[in-house]
Amino acid sequence: MAKVAILVGSKSDLPSMAPCKKYLDYFGISYEEHVLSAHRNPHETARFAESARENGIQVIIAAAGMAAHLAGVIAAHTTLPVIGVPMPGSALNGVDALYATVQMPTGVPVATMAIGTAGAANAAVYCAEILSLQEEALQQKLAEFKKTGSRLK
Numbered sequence: 414m415a416k417v418a419i420l421v422g423s424k425s426d427l428p429s430m431a432p433c434k435k436y437l438d439y440f441g442i443s444y445e446e447h448v449l450s451a452h453r454n455p456h457e458t459a460r461f462a463e464s465a466r467e468n469g470i471q472v473i474i475a476a477a478g479m480a481a482h483l484a485g486v487i488a489a490h491t492t493l494p495v496i497g498v499p500m501p502g503s504a505l506n507g508v509d510a511l512y513a514t515v516q517m518p519t520g521v522p523v524a525t526m527a528i529g530t531a532g533a534a535n536a537a538v539y540c541a542e543i544l545s546l547q548e549e550a551l552q553q554k555l556a557e558f559k560k561t562g563s564r565l566k
Contacts, residue, residue: 422477436537462490481510
């Protein structure tokens with residue numbers, strides 16, 4: 414079964430990631446959730462990224478606000494796909510987090526979603542699209558999802 418890691422830079426980001434979990438549940442994708450910070454516990458964050466593949470993780474979703482270095486730090490320490498979700502809440506309403514997440518150097522890609530809850534939902538859908546390359550049942554679930562309007566209520 415597919416496994417996704419949802420990482421947030423702060424506990425305060427957890428409510429904004431609720432749509433991500435809702436959509437992963439819809440697609441039947443298992444996940445685990447961790448609070449890790451690129452700034453407050455960088456060594457633990459790097460260790461998590463370095464061991465993610467051997468721990469059964471297939472895709473990592475990293476959500477953070479303000480300086481938002483979490484997704485980039487994770488991407489620097491793993492060969493797994495990393496999806497960044499910029500979080501709102503700063504004086505710039507998440508635009509700073511968006512820029513920090515999307516502006517990665519060559520060779521350290523981060524797929525970047527929209528700011529906040531829409532980005533959280535889209536991160537889960539993007540995970541499903543990535544994982545469907547190897548899972549026919551997930552391909553079918555995605556096709557059904559797209560036909561019904563691509564939105565959960």
